Amino acid sequence: MTRKELFKNTLRKSVHAWKLINELPLSDDESLMLRHFMDQPGFLDLHWRMFVPAIKGQGTEEQKQKWLPLANKMQIIGCYAQTELGHGSNVQGLETTATFDPQTDQFILHSPTQTSSKWWPGGLGKVSTHAVIYARLITDGKDHGVHGFIVQLRNMDDHSPLPGITIGDIGVKFGNGAYNSMDNGFLMFDKFCIPRDQMLMRLSKVTREGKYVPSDVPRQLMYGTMVSVRQTIVSNASIAMARAVCIATRYSAVRRQFGSQNGGIETQVIDYKTQQNRLFPLLASAYAFRFVGEWLKWLYTDVTQRLEASDFATLPEAHACTAGLKSMTTSATSDGIEECRKLCGGHGYLWCSGLPELFAVYVPACTYEGDNVVLQLQVARFLMKTVSQLGSGKAPAGTTAYMGRAKHLLQCRSSIRKAEDWLNPAMVLETFEARALRMAVSCANNLSKFENQEQGFSELLADLVEAAIAHCQLIVVSKFIVKLEGEIKGKGVKNQLKNLCYIYALHLIHKHLGDFLSTNSITSEQASLANHQLRSLYTQVRPNAVALVDAFDYTDHYLGSVLGRYDGNVYPKLFEEALKDPLNDTVVPDGYHEYIRPLIKQHLRSARL
Numbered sequence: 001m002t003r004k005e006l007f008k009n010t011l012r013k014s015v016h017a018w019k020l021i022n023e024l025p026l027s028d029d030e031s032l033m034l035r036h037f038m039d040q041p042g043f044l045d046l047h048w049r050m051f052v053p054a055i056k057g058q059g060t061e062e063q064k065q066k067w068l069p070l071a072n073k074m075q076i077i078g079c080y081a082q083t084e085l086g087h088g089s090n091v092q093g094l095e096t097t098a099t100f101d102p103q104t105d106q107f108i109l110h111s112p113t114q115t116s117s118k119w120w121p122g123g124l125g126k127v128s129t130h131a132v133i134y135a136r137l138i139t140d141g142k143d144h145g146v147h148g149f150i151v152q153l154r155n156m157d158d159h160s161p162l163p164g165i166t167i168g169d170i171g172v173k174f175g176n177g178a179y180n181s182m183d184n185g186f187l188m189f190d191k192f193c194i195p196r197d198q199m200l201m202r203l204s205k206v207t208r209e210g211k212y213v214p215s216d217v218p219r220q221l222m223y224g225t226m227v228s229v230r231q232t233i234v235s236n237a238s239i240a241m242a243r244a245v246c247i248a249t250r251y252s253a254v255r256r257q258f259g260s261q262n263g264g265i266e267t268q269v270i271d272y273k274t275q276q277n278r279l280f281p282l283l284a285s286a287y288a289f290r291f292v293g294e295w296l297k298w299l300y301t302d303v304t305q306r307l308e309a310s311d312f313a314t315l316p317e318a319h320a321c322t323a324g325l326k327s328m329t330t331s332a333t334s335d336g337i338e339e340c341r342k343l344c345g346g347h348g349y350l351w352c353s354g355l356p357e358l359f360a361v362y363v364p365a366c367t368y369e370g371d372n373v374v375l376q377l378q379v380a381r382f383l384m385k386t387v388s389q390l391g392s393g394k395a396p397a398g399t400t401a402y403m404g405r406a407k408h409l410l411q412c413r414s415s416i417r418k419a420e421d422w423l424n425p426a427m428v429l430e431t432f433e434a435r436a437l438r439m440a441v442s443c444a445n446n447l448s449k450f451e452n453q454e455q456g457f458s459e460l461l462a463d464l465v466e467a468a469i470a471h472c473q474l475i476v477v478s479k480f481i482v483k484l485e486g487e488i489k490g491k492g493v494k495n496q497l498k499n500l501c502y503i504y505a506l507h508l509i510h511k512h513l514g515d516f517l518s519t520n521s522i523t524s525e526q527a528s529l530a531n532h533q534l535r536s537l538y539t540q541v542r543p544n545a546v547a548l549v550d551a552f553d554y555t556d557h558y559l560g561s562v563l564g565r566y567d568g569n570v571y572p573k574l575f576e577e578a579l580k581d582p583l584n585d586t587v588v589p590d591g592y593h594e595y596i597r598p599l600i601k602q603h604l605r606s607a608r609l
């Protein structure tokens with residue numbers, strides 16, 4: 001499809017999905033499932049995941065009563081317009097202004113520079129009638145920082161932009177189809193006026209007289225919509241990773257190379273330890289991210305209930321967990337999808353493998369909802385704060401509770417003696433805790449050598465990110481272990497999950513061996529034992545690998561991959577796909593008479609053939 005066709009077709013699908021949701025009708029969970037199977041980024045994502053939650057989280061009761069019924073019936077379509085051409089990560093650096101005019105009781109929205117243009121919001125370019133706009137609030141010449149506003153963008157009769165608004169699509173993005181189904185947009189305001197009651201005023205207010213009334217709740221609640229989306233992105237990482245792994249695992253069982261004896265069949269590539277060493281940790285990650293995603297959903301629900309009761313104590317941890325896990329799981333999944341493409345050899349590079357499209361549509365997850373490095377730095381700040389409070393009498397809680405055992409974890413030595421000891425959950429956990437704590441404490445010690453903490457932080461950014469990742473990996477490992485300790489129906493299933501849990505943990509040790517050795521969390525002998533155990537786990541997973549990906553229950557239609565077909569009938573179908581290519585419509589290609597024939601003829605003449 002051309003870009004225009006792709007965009008229009010996605011509009012068609014989105015509107016059809018909305019019709020089904022209402023006609024059948026579908027529950028919230030079923031609607032999410034429908035979105036999952038629609039399988040294309042589109043304006044509904046931003047309307048439901050960001051526009052509506054932003055109003056719910058930041059609007060007053062009156063504002064919710066006014067706007068939510070319209071949004072819930074999709075009589076208005078909204079998006080989330082925060083990022084600007086010049087500023088994305090640095091939200092406090094946004095330039096768009098919303099200046100209160102007491103004479104008209106309105107805010108004047110203005111884009112003072114080119115870099116202040118809104119740039120990137122999904123659904124903004126061509127579809128949305130409304131947006132939640134983030135802009136600097138100015139009253140009586142004073143800048144109160146960034147706040148949210150509900151703004152109508154387009155005329156409800158003919159969809160034209162309202163006077164004072166310039167709006168459009170930012171252009172083609174990475175990949176052929178991928179994210180190009182979405183109208184990520186730009187937007188400029190030229191002194192565009194909105195009524196005062198369209199500032200989202202749950203967190204702070206501007207009175208009729210133009211007085212700014214800050215709220216007594218943390219201003220970070222303004223970032224709440226991002227926390228909610230980051231949490232859902234973790235579960236989506238599991239879905240995308242599982243999809244790529246399903247394709248690569250099934251194909252690795254079909255594909256044979258070398259090893260034929262006496263003219264017999266060749267070896268299935270899934271039997272090579274190198275293939276297993278690349279593939280099975282990704283299989284394990286798909287399960288691990290699913291379980292940590294379930295836990296994160298619980299954490300998010302818990303913090304939401306606490307916030308409703310004005311208990312803000314767990315907000316920093318919820319922010320650190322959602323930011324860090326969003327970052328860690330999306331980076332691992334993007335890398336994992338690309339690894340799965342390579343695991344499928346040359347055929348993985350074919351569009352019909354399903355992997356190039358999956359990669360292209362997935363990889364921006366490392367950037368949207370916060371650049372992955374910027375988000376890990378938020379985790380690092382949280383960790384440094386926690387370390388600095390050790391010994392103050394305030395016991396670390398939640399995911400940092402392990403830091404409360406700092407004295408032990410800083411000096412303990414791993415008691416792993418034989419390979420099977422690596423199947424002991426307490427020993428594995430302690431290894432990850434020791435590594436995470438020691439990396440965090442080492443950063444804190446290095447920071448304390450700087451007179452200026454912020455300067456020290458800038459100097460140590462790379463180490464801080466590594467410490468944050470170590471903490472996030474510990475969370476994933478620990479939640480996998482907790483899952484195994486809970487109710488899992490079926491002993492066989494539990495055994496398989498145990499194998500995957502240890503593959504996940506031991507492979508991380510192997511991959512980040514430098515961290516584990518340099519922090520003395522394990523010795524090099526213990527590292528060898530971990531590798532030995534890992535190989536043994538691969539052997540145990542091998543006979544069940546295909547069943548473990550079939551368990552994701554993805555249909556062939558959803559996978560969209562010739563290589564990942566359930567029936568394994570890969571080669572005939574590759575031919576079928578090839579023959580469908582427009583280049584094969586004619587035997588002699590268009591351009592032959594124009595370019596190839598004259599070239600050949602010229603050579604034939606000069607060679608006197």
Ligand SMILES: CCCCCCCCCCCCCCCCCCCC(=O)SCCNC(=O)CCNC(=O)[C@H](O)C(C)(C)COP(=O)(O)OP(=O)(O)OC[C@H]1O[C@@H](n2cnc3c(N)ncnc32)[C@H](O)[C@@H]1OP(=O)(O)O
Pocket residue numbers: 039040041045049080082083088089090091092122220221223224226227229236315316319354357358361367368369370371374378381560
């Ligand atoms: C084959 C076909 C396959 C098809 C598959 C189809 C699948 C398609 C998948 C599609 C799914 C799509 C779903 C998702 C759609 C996503 C759309 C994306 C939308 C966006 O990107 S919206 C824009 C997001 N922008 C960002 O995330 C910006 C990142 N920056 C920030 O978040 C903050 O500014 C930052 C960096 C955290 C703040 O830094 P700083 O300058 O230090 O901040 P402040 O001074 O403002 O505050 C410091 C203080 O606040 C704490 N803090 C920060 N953030 C939060 C928070 N969110 N919650 C709570 N607290 C927070 C921070 O820790 C500091 O605390 P202190 O105690 O240290 O003061």
Ligand SMILES: Cc1cc2nc3c(=O)[nH]c(=O)nc-3n(C[C@H](O)[C@H](O)[C@H](O)COP(=O)(O)OP(=O)(O)OC[C@H]3O[C@@H](n4cnc5c(N)ncnc54)[C@H](O)[C@@H]3O)c2cc1C
Pocket residue numbers: 046080081082083086087088089090119120121122179184364367368369370371372373374377461
């Ligand atoms: C597909 C897609 C959809 C999007 N949808 C929306 C949307 O609906 N609404 C919306 O408002 N926005 C949206 N965005 C914008 C997105 O949220 C931002 O792109 C994202 O937050 C990253 O910000 P940036 O582009 O400014 O990156 P930058 O901050 O410019 O990052 C560039 C580089 O600088 C590094 N860097 C930046 N700051 C620091 C620091 N303090 N320390 C160390 N390194 C740093 C980063 O790691 C990165 O390597 C979307 C983006 C994409 C790609």
